[in-house]
Amino acid sequence: MRLVFLGPPGAGKGTQAAKLANYLGVPRISTGDILRRNVSEGTELGKKAKGFMDAGTLVPDDLVIAMTETRIRESDAKRGFILDGFPRTIAQANALASLTPLDAVVTLFMEHEELIKRSTGRRVCPKCEALYHVLTNPPRKPDVCDRCGSRLIVREDDREDVVRTRIDTYEERTAPLIKYYRDRGLLREVYAGGLIDEVFLRVLDALRV
Numbered sequence: 001m002r003l004v005f006l007g008p009p010g011a012g013k014g015t016q017a018a019k020l021a022n023y024l025g026v027p028r029i030s031t032g033d034i035l036r037r038n039v040s041e042g043t044e045l046g047k048k049a050k051g052f053m054d055a056g057t058l059v060p061d062d063l064v065i066a067m068t069e070t071r072i073r074e075s076d077a078k079r080g081f082i083l084d085g086f087p088r089t090i091a092q093a094n095a096l097a098s099l100t101p102l103d104a105v106v107t108l109f110m111e112h113e114e115l116i117k118r119s120t121g122r123r124v125c126p127k128c129e130a131l132y133h134v135l136t137n138p139p140r141k142p143d144v145c146d147r148c149g150s151r152l153i154v155r156e157d158d159r160e161d162v163v164r165t166r167i168d169t170y171e172e173r174t175a176p177l178i179k180y181y182r183d184r185g186l187l188r189e190v191y192a193g194g195l196i197d198e199v200f201l202r203v204l205d206a207l208r209v
């Protein structure tokens, strides 16, 4: 299946996309993860992207589109993929449409104050990119990754002021994609409140898989 996950920061997009990718046996392609890897490796792309990411605004379309095109063309994405965090603008959606057909677009929605609580409790593993939450999905040992034992970190852009900017950016630039995909008959809307497994069942139900 070729799927896109849309949703504001804190809705659990990354977590649900990872669970579904595992369930379907297709790669999860997270543009945020690819960009963060470029930033930590100090690549040209990373240097260009860092300022936008730290501020909670979008990296320019041409950079993200080229990067995602390259990733989708890799052999593991031939059988399908889940795009997590792309597209985020109409220009990106048009570029994607000219590259590949899609089976569905899942959009997660939730109250804004809840989004802020969720984002600020998030912890990530800087090494294997596993995701945790201090309240809803804590690691077995505080601040230590269950999978690889690395010390967990708070993402720079999960600070409350940056989260608020990211939500505003989502409303302004990405929310128009909801209508875009509804008009094309691809949209599946899923309420993102509650426990991870509850949301996952709603996702499976919405996709009928």
Ligand code: AMP
Pocket (backbone or CB within 6 Å): 009, 031, 032, 033, 035, 052, 053, 054, 056, 057, 058, 059, 060, 064, 084, 085, 086, 087, 088, 092, 157, 166
């Ligand atoms: P995420 O991990 O998906 O929340 O992405 C983290 C940050 O990476 C975002 O706040 C943006 O600055 C940047 N980013 C990720 N995906 C995109 C995209 N499709 N278009 C533009 N910027 C992006």
